[in-house]
Amino acid sequence: MKQKKILGILLAIFCLPLCGGWTTPTNADNESYYGGAQFISFYSNSEQISYSSKQIKTDIKTANGAPNYYPDATLPNGCGAAAGATILGFYDKYMDTIKNWSSVLPNGMYKKQDAVYVAQVMKALFDEMNTNATQPGVTENDFLTGLQNYTQSLGFSVNYDYIGNVSTLNYTSMKSAFSNNRAVVLFIKPDNLYSITNNSNTDTISTNYISANHILIAYGYYEIQYTLSSGTRTDTYLYVSPCVNLATQQYYKVTSSLVSAYIVDIK
């Protein structure tokens, strides 16, 4: 009996690696790619909410929000580079993370991307992140490592604080980060982004669908409660820089699409 047990254990030890149970996953084989070949954003629909009153329950965001940069045609599948540049543009308000250029206007608000300096940063990040090297886009690891390497080359250090995925997201840490002017990078699967515009006692919530894995920069938390004729309705969003060219302020609802989130701190 004892011999059979030992034989069973030895057999299991011998067979497990063959079955893949002990193989170490590598980024190139198993990680998802963001900003891939099927990436496109498009408008899908809008919803009108007519309310008798509305109350903003929570509105926490970084000072002056965050910039939104997006890749041009010379950087295909470049959402990682755009998100990385957006992070650097965000911190450029506090330190010189984009050389020879200021990301903010004299009033402290963020500028739109320029044709020279942000473009240079984005191209450098595009290369540093090995974009399209193996498959179209970048992996989570490519993004984090590439941004870290590039930022270190500028003389700064980067710290990533993982705050979870859709089921484990640490909202307390995230809100605290926004209050302390820290940006959060979100890795998401295809999902909707929203814009909310106001007209007299009606909010229009418009939806843009992002068709591939994507990287967003979150900089705020927004909770709004509507009083409707049928009762109340509460919506919760994150303020995001969509890292694509969209004409309005964009929001993201934390749904099953959230793969991972990190607070990014540059010093």
Place this chain on the structure above:
Amino acid sequence: MKVQDFDKIIREMNACDNSAMAESLIAKHPEVFDNREDRNRRKAWSVKKRFAIFAPPAAVVCLASILIPCILLTGGSDSSNNDSENYYCYAGEYSISFSDKTLKEISMATGGGILFFDWYDVGSDCVTSIYNLNDTDETICVNESIYNLETDDYIELNVSPSKYILDIFSVVLDSCVDEIMIDNVKVKYSVDATNSYGIITYNSYTYYLTLMYNSDAQRLFSLIEELLP
């Protein structure tokens, strides 16, 4: 899968092609797109209406059998002409590039018909981009952002020939439901938590103005007044 294939699938998912998408947006916002095709359509409708009022129903049926093909041949010739068709442009169909020319210079080069904010002497951070169709290289939109150092206004102005409706403007088109007249031009507008948005059509161009970091519609109206000649 090619991007074009994917784009085709997306369109099928939405159950509409470019023209249908454009038509659906125009149907929602007819006053924004005052172009030749719309005028022809209104003309065709008024002809039908006159028959309905002045001719007996039987005569209408008879006449219609003669007139409808005629209307289709004359009015229909416009809709078969690509130059006058409204076209909805999806993100995969155009490319964006920076321009070293300002909107003012572009306007002057095209006969001065395009409106712009002449803030170049008092402004900073002027960035101009051009959107071109990938297939034909036709320019479908010019985008300019500029910050006015004197007034602290930061604006983004997109100018498109009215027959082109870019996907990125769909949200603004859908959300700008309030209206006001400024200098006899209809302005559709809305605000969100951060910005103000206004849309006008003037001389066959549609202008999408964003007043950034300012949700005050009154300030938006002042700027539109400044923009108009």
